[in-house]
Amino acid sequence: MIHHPRRQPPLHIYPPHEWALVEREFMPEFVSQGETIFALGNGYLGMRGCFEEGGPIGQNGTFINGFYESWPIVYPEAAYGLASTGQTIVDVTDTKIIKLYVDDEVFWLPHARLLHFERRLDMQAGTLDREVVWETPSGKHVSIKSRRLVSMAHRHIAAMSFQVTLLNADAPIVLSSEMIANGPSPRTNGTDPRQGKVFSGKVLHAEQRVVRDHRMVLCHTTAKSRMILACGVDHRLDGGEILSWRTEAAEDVGRSVLNVEARQGKPVTLYKYIAYQTSRTAPPEEMCARAERTLDRAVRMEFGTLLDEQRRFLDAFWAGSDIEVALRSVPGCPSPTAMQQAIRFNLFHVMQASARAEQNGIPAKGLTGQAYEGHYFWDTEIYVLPFLLYTAPQVAKHVLRFRYSLLDMARKRARELNQKGAMFPWRTINGEEASAYFLAGTAQYHINADIIYALKKYVEIADDVEFLFDEGAEMLIETARLWQSLGFYSPDGRFCLHGVTGPDEYNVLVDNNAYTSLMARENLRYAAACVERLRGERPDRFERVVHKTGLRWSEVSEWSRAADRMYVPYDQTRDITAQDSHFLEQERWDFEHVPPDKYPLLLFFHPLTIYRYQVIKQADVVLAMLLLPHEFPPDLKRRNFDYYDPLTTGDSSLSPCIQSILAAEIGDLDKAIDYACVATLIDLGDVGGNVKDGCHIAAMGGVWMLYVYGFAGLRDYGGRLRFAPRMPASLEKLRFRLIVGDRLLEVEMEPAVSTYHLCRGRNLLLWHEDKEVRLSPQTPSVTMPNTFRWTAEPPSAEEAAA
Numbered sequence: 001m002i003h004h005p006r007r008q009p010p011l012h013i014y015p016p017h018e019w020a021l022v023e024r025e026f027m028p029e030f031v032s033q034g035e036t037i038f039a040l041g042n043g044y045l046g047m048r049g050c051f052e053e054g055g056p057i058g059q060n061g062t063f064i065n066g067f068y069e070s071w072p073i074v075y076p077e078a079a080y081g082l083a084s085t086g087q088t089i090v091d092v093t094d095t096k097i098i099k100l101y102v103d104d105e106v107f108w109l110p111h112a113r114l115l116h117f118e119r120r121l122d123m124q125a126g127t128l129d130r131e132v133v134w135e136t137p138s139g140k141h142v143s144i145k146s147r148r149l150v151s152m153a154h155r156h157i158a159a160m161s162f163q164v165t166l167l168n169a170d171a172p173i174v175l176s177s178e179m180i181a182n183g184p185s186p187r188t189n190g191t192d193p194r195q196g197k198v199f200s201g202k203v204l205h206a207e208q209r210v211v212r213d214h215r216m217v218l219c220h221t222t223a224k225s226r227m228i229l230a231c232g233v234d235h236r237l238d239g240g241e242i243l244s245w246r247t248e249a250a251e252d253v254g255r256s257v258l259n260v261e262a263r264q265g266k267p268v269t270l271y272k273y274i275a276y277q278t279s280r281t282a283p284p285e286e287m288c289a290r291a292e293r294t295l296d297r298a299v300r301m302e303f304g305t306l307l308d309e310q311r312r313f314l315d316a317f318w319a320g321s322d323i324e325v326a327l328r329s330v331p332g333c334p335s336p337t338a339m340q341q342a343i344r345f346n347l348f349h350v351m352q353a354s355a356r357a358e359q360n361g362i363p364a365k366g367l368t369g370q371a372y373e374g375h376y377f378w379d380t381e382i383y384v385l386p387f388l389l390y391t392a393p394q395v396a397k398h399v400l401r402f403r404y405s406l407l408d409m410a411r412k413r414a415r416e417l418n419q420k421g422a423m424f425p426w427r428t429i430n431g432e433e434a435s436a437y438f439l440a441g442t443a444q445y446h447i448n449a450d451i452i453y454a455l456k457k458y459v460e461i462a463d464d465v466e467f468l469f470d471e472g473a474e475m476l477i478e479t480a481r482l483w484q485s486l487g488f489y490s491p492d493g494r495f496c497l498h499g500v501t502g503p504d505e506y507n508v509l510v511d512n513n514a515y516t517s518l519m520a521r522e523n524l525r526y527a528a529a530c531v532e533r534l535r536g537e538r539p540d541r542f543e544r545v546v547h548k549t550g551l552r553w554s555e556v557s558e559w560s561r562a563a564d565r566m567y568v569p570y571d572q573t574r575d576i577t578a579q580d581s582h583f584l585e586q587e588r589w590d591f592e593h594v595p596p597d598k599y600p601l602l603l604f605f606h607p608l609t610i611y612r613y614q615v616i617k618q619a620d621v622v623l624a625m626l627l628l629p630h631e632f633p634p635d636l637k638r639r640n641f642d643y644y645d646p647l648t649t650g651d652s653s654l655s656p657c658i659q660s661i662l663a664a665e666i667g668d669l670d671k672a673i674d675y676a677c678v679a680t681l682i683d684l685g686d687v688g689g690n691v692k693d694g695c696h697i698a699a700m701g702g703v704w705m706l707y708v709y710g711f712a713g714l715r716d717y718g719g720r721l722r723f724a725p726r727m728p729a730s731l732e733k734l735r736f737r738l739i740v741g742d743r744l745l746e747v748e749m750e751p752a753v754s755t756y757h758l759c760r761g762r763n764l765l766l767w768h769e770d771k772e773v774r775l776s777p778q779t780p781s782v783t784m785p786n787t788f789r790w791t792a793e794p795p796s797a798e799e800a801a802a
Helices: 028-037 284-321 336-354 379-391 393-405 407-416 446-462 465-486 514-537 539-549 553-564 621-627 634-647 655-666 669-680 697-711 797-801
Strands: 020-023 045-047 062-064 068-072 085-089 098-102 113-122 127-135 141-150 157-166 171-180 204-212 215-222 228-238 241-249 253-262 268-279 324-327 731-740 743-749 753-760 764-768 771-775 781-785
Touching (some): 020 336, 045 141, 068 215, 098 157, 157 284, 171 228, 171 268, 204 241, 215 241, 215 253, 228 253, 228 284, 253 268, 268 284, 284 379, 336 669, 393 446, 407 465, 446 465, 446 514, 465 553, 514 621, 621 655, 655 697, 669 697, 697 731, 743 764
Antiparallel strands (some): 020 113, 045 062, 127 141, 171 253, 215 228, 228 268, 241 253, 731 743, 743 753, 764 771
């Protein structure tokens, strides 16, 4: 394997299992990592995989997408237009806690004598399960089985079962089911800028509480953002003789405590139903009522029904989203079964981050941690949306519709930046720019083009022209205006974009970043084409858009002119695309003498040091070659990759998947496999050493991309599906499904042949290498030979082009 400076062999501590993550012993040293790995979520609600007893805790957390507290950004030296208000996702009321006492002895994992321990993330059932056999100090053997779910079918519901069975004696037991707001967090503000803010005081302020029978509801608000949260729990008990059951609540704490006489061999099961409701406007009384209605529904359905619905949802998800691989052992990678496990683990967490996000975005960490403040970035549109587009297009549409909902705020932000049109925020929850470091934040103007690129891909693949005309046209007009006002014409007539930052955040405020310029050109051309199409096909809607945006027809021709004259720097000496106008003039980073423990560079070197060198945080030109394949002839792709790949540190989790895809395209076997292994294990193998802070959701989406765009060779620019398989000898079979408009396509590839099967829908035209493949209900399956073969040496540029 080729190891980058920071990169260690992936740590894989979980036994290989195709459909589950299993922990077979309590490992205190991996508590924080386990909380991320075993997290559950549905896109609205997320719970870190903390133990039911309330500890030990690395970073506790229960999160609701879009529920945040705001805070003033303080600059020692302020300047006009800098972001003024930060937003941080809130660790909301913790409802996971169920404490157990047997003979008045508390069950506490670090001190317990464990005869058996197993914790399992079941990716088919969508549950977190744990089975423990505890020997009490008096010698009693106690079986403890718990199960937890965050419902996919019911956005606001979570539920738990907690079963206790005395195996060798009778004994009194106490179960204390708790909910705690403003609980302690052992995490502190550190020097890692990727971690989230830790508030010094209370974040949730009590408004109202309800206690009724075995039900508790707590309602809180945030002080600055004025968001409202109602959280409720209710309980049912099965088995055992109840001696007493008392439920009470204070401002921030609720407890329902059961005293039960338990008999040997007779299970006692507590069911805990949980509801979360949030709002910006509803009064506390209404919020409590909403939580109670949700609880009523959950209790009426019962735990078994929630489990059944969860399984049906996951069955449908895997039927359309699974990537099946048949691998032979690859040096430097885990076993084939472990690789299949890791692929599914990534897809499972992307689903958990997005399925019920609906009117919100998808945070960089999903709902598995507080790092990156719970913000939404460009990562979603470029790395996550391709997976959603082909497996859950309605969710992809929600992502784009959420961006549209922020358009007015983006218009305001553009004015603050002295620009026309709209400028979408680099990082945000509520639509306001929350990046205090404008050099590597606000200056990444490419966020506009990334959103439009995703919009274009969605419209073309989903064939959703109505969305383009209803919401997309307005976004296109305003983003095109931004580029037109940001750029200028040089004396020789080239349209230039100065003072921008590309995806590579180790080079900031540069002139003519190639990625930004190429993506801006796509944005401008698509905007012009869309407006012309709208005027011709839907004149009534065109007039509404003109009225709403004040569009002048002369603007459209200016967009086309700017696109045609867009300057993309090129180095004639090296015969490669220049990352920006001056990147290649800088000194190369001294990889040889910088030790591995000094990566990621952003934690050990002042930005001014990093910015002076040819060193790359994440794929930049290489990413552009994937997104815009028509801009780069095959021989140029090879030269670009060969130059930029050695300069890329791997300090970003977003690089290995892209590097794998491009290495596969140019026929570099060793690098494609190396990067695929690293990318697939970014979180499960804790490659970056920071999985404790949450999953890397975009990198997980990139895992889907590396198998579909990489080894299957899919290219879909312009809505034209073309497969150019790059099947290594170690990959004996690759199978996946794609939703294309109203059609469902199954692709199965082996080293020698590829089979395309139309499972549902009307005729579908695609290309296998350079051959047309026409599928229809009458001819649903076609098998084609793969002409590309892995060889010991990469193929020539001519062979790769063929």
